[in-house]
Amino acid sequence: MDPLSGHAVQYETLPWDADLAVKLPSDVLADAEDASREVTRFDAEVGGEIAPFSSVLLRTESAASSNIENLTASVRAIAEAELPGAKTTANAKVIVANTAAMVAAINLADNIDADAILAMHEALMRDADPKSAGRWREEQVWIGRSAHGPRGAMFVPPHHSRVGEAIDDLLRFTQRDDIPALPQISLAHAQFETIHPFTDGNGRTGRALIQAMLRRKGLTRNVTVPVSAGLLTDTDSYFAALTAYREGDSAPIVRRVSEAAVAAVLNGRELVNELHTVRAKWNDRISARSDSAVWRIADLLLRRPVINTALLTEELGIESKHARRYLEPLSAAGITIETSSGPRSRVWRSPEVIAALDAFAERARRGGLRR
Incomplete structure (x- = not known):
């Protein structure tokens, strides 16, 4: 016991043996x-x-x-x-x-x-x-x-x-x-x-x-x-x-x-349910052919809620010069918001996905859900 603080000061690990008997209530x-x-x-x-x-x-x-x-x-x-x-x-x-x-x-x-x-x-x-x-x-x-x-x-x-x-x-x-x-x-x-x-x-x-x-x-x-x-x-x-x-x-x-x-x-299940709901709503808002890369970008947004053209090339193989063609339908539907993250650097974010992730973090901080 340290005499100045009253705290226990421990310089060794507990007596520990890889074969120790584990006894719990x-x-x-x-x-x-x-x-x-x-x-x-x-x-x-x-x-x-x-x-x-x-x-x-x-x-x-x-x-x-x-x-x-x-x-x-x-x-x-x-x-x-x-x-x-x-x-x-x-x-x-x-x-x-x-x-x-x-x-x-x-x-x-x-x-x-x-x-x-x-x-x-x-x-x-x-x-x-x-x-x-x-x-x-x-x-x-x-x-x-x-x-x-x-x-x-x-x-x-x-x-x-x-x-x-x-x-x-x-x-x-x-x-x-x-x-x-x-x-x-x-x-x-x-x-x-x-x-x-x-x-x-x-x-x-x-x-x-x-x-x-x-x-x-x-x-x-x-x-x-x-x-x-x-x-x-x-x-x-x-x-x-x-x-x-x-x-x-x-x-x-x-x-x-x-x-x-x-x-x-409990918290993870709530997050997954919220993301399911978000993605289902997008189906009614997106105007694009069924084989369009727009849908693949929508799926990407669920796991990467902020994207740029470099990420689309890296993840989906979409060339930067073609990216806006597929991003514009998402912006028009209110699914993404375009902003700048620096000089000549444009990013698109999904407010709905970010909100779901923010809600997950807030539940964790305040004590989570109860069964």
Whole structure:
């Protein structure tokens, strides 16, 4: 106990053994099982129409995970940051990088090892901090109080010399098949955050690891269930659960991740329903031949609500010189609004899709939906 702050200062990971016996209250295990079924059911529902919702849900997860770290940007700014050649806010660029980390996590889910975790972190941090991207930390770090030393810190992770060993032990734990999936994922996430293996980006990488493990354990096969959006509904309890884990109580983090998964499914289902409604209304407003590229652009807008001619070439193979021919019917129908994002740079955005994504984010911030 630090005498100046009264906070516990911890320099080591909890006594941790890859073969440790996992003992949780029966109600926590039951809630985790219910949450697992909800995640699997939602994945099956949306998986039947994987485009565009897999992309939308991936981006909402990335934005919510960043928001937990107080990295915020509007849906419109994030969408503009993804455009080829775009110039936008620093936070939006960071959130786009988090999407890259999520993609890396999912692509590497079949083989979650140390190299996979480093690849997730490299995708996240390559622009923000290229020197540390994809590298275990080589210095002591701490959370809270002074920037000059660990005295009074709320938490001090293990010495950097122990990071590699601790990660290897954690990975052995993730390979066990005798623990229910969601409790195992929750505990692995908490232990990763306790090891704190990087100088920056630990929270976002740790939540990307959740997505990789959901895929690896078979709870998801098609889409990214935005668990971070569920955690965002009550970040205080999430951080308190991590603290409780470090003090020896594993139940709160399992309970919190289970709650977050259910909240994510409810919010994600609402978002998908809203986007279905938006797209159905467009069918009555668009005047174009059935084989026109206008319809393909309309579908693209559901997952990329801000577009430019370079994106149309990249995604749909539409040459820039022909783009306006297909964009004008959408503008005439009030589906898109044309604006400038810089000198000689025109973009088209869908206010209805952006509104649906804004509503999703607002539900996450204010506490989500209730069953």
